[in-house]
Amino acid sequence: MTSTAFRIGGDLKVRRLGFGAMHLPTEPGPAREASLAVARRAVELGVTLIDTAYMYGAGANEALLAEALHPYPDGLLITTKVGVARSGSSGEWKLDGRPAVLREQVEHALRRLRVERIELLQLHRIDPETPLVDQAGTLRDLQAEGKIGRIGLSEVTADELNQARQIVEVVSVQNRYSLLDREHEPVLRACEAEGIAFLPWRPVAWGQSGAQAEVAAVASELDATPTQVALAWLLGHSPVILPIPGTARIDHLEENLVAERLEMTPAHRDRLDRLSEVA
Template sequence: MTSAVFRIGGDLEVRRLGFGAMRLPTEPGPERESSIAVARRAVESGVTLIDTAYLYGGGANEELLAEALHPYPDDLLVTTKVGVARSGPAGEWKLDGRPRVLRDQVERALRRLRVERLELLQLHRVDPEVPLADQVGTLRELRDEGRIGRIGLSEVTVDELARARAIVDIASVQNRYSVLDREHEPVLAACEAAGIAFLPWRPVAWGEAGARAEIAAVAAEAGATPTQVALAWLLGHSPVLLPIPGTARLDHLAENLAAAALRLDPAHRDRLDRLSEPE
């Protein structure tokens, strides 16, 4: 039977179906109040893993989650990401894995989230202009200093994951992945072999019409929605997959979370296994 929980880093237990906060509006007004309500409802509904990042509003998303949820329940993990900054010539966003930038972003995240330690901190992207050893080594130093509990990576290759693991323990990987988008299947396999959590972003991605029609057909037969089928497929595909679907609507949140209870029969799963993103 598919387990409903996973221990990130071998010890930090979370429910496998989490929540991605990226889509939550943060500007003052009714939409912000709705965002706070969605975040609170997610936790009330049993979510114990919430994903955010500095990139999401330059820290505004982190501040929103702190306003909505602090003081945090003991079993809630809010994980954030660093390594993207307004470092471009005109102040535009770009990858920035320089050690001083990573350190500064971690310190600011600690203040915004109102915590003394980030239990899981992920490198948003590997900066090709900075040696990987410098980027991962800085996060290792921050872990040794007690500012970070566990270290994760995002959008990495199998080789980058292996090189990073030679420097420090890696607890999670966050790559794009869904029933119709399996480009990173080799990375998932590497994570599964090592017991590393894999947090697929964009876990519900719709491809060409034929694939969508097949998912819709399975959903109709299973008495579920296509979104629920896509999420249930992920939960059953690998025990290390921790989907983090995001939404700014309460009804969509309820729909997403209900996928945890959906069990696809072998025939349905076989049909979905044969789908893939078109070239």
């Protein structure tokens, strides 16, 4: 039976199947009210890992989650990301890992989330124009100051992960990964070897039509949806994978969480494993 829990950093226990808040609308009106309802329903259903970032609406997504869920129930982890900022001249998003920017974004995140410490803070991207030692070192300093509990990375290579681990303890990696998109398999295996949580974003992305047909066939045989099959495959593929599927609809949220109870036969899993050869 696949384990449904994981301890990030060895001590922070979460339910492996989490929720990505990126797609929740934050503008005032009915859509925002629906977003608040989705976030609250996720927690009602036992989700204990919710992922957000400064980039999601320049902090609006963080504020939305605080409005929906604060005061937070015991055991709920809201993880956020910093290191991407708007350009002052064009207003476009760009990587920005300068120490002053990272520190400012963390301070604002603390206020928006209404917490004194962010239990898991992830570097959204490594800024190639800022030395990694400065980026990771700043997060390490904020951790020493008690403003960050644990540190993670996002969209990194195995080599970058190794370099960062020479500077600071890394407890999570958030890379693009799914049943049909396994480019970062080496990173996943590096995380598995070290007990580092691997949070795949875009966890149910689809590839070629032939691969989609095979997923649909397995779903039909299991009386499940293709999305549920994709999530169940992730949970069984590695014990360090913590999928964070996102949605703005309660029915889709509920559907996603059922994937945790979906049991595939070894034959089903073998068929799905082979899809990486054609996707």
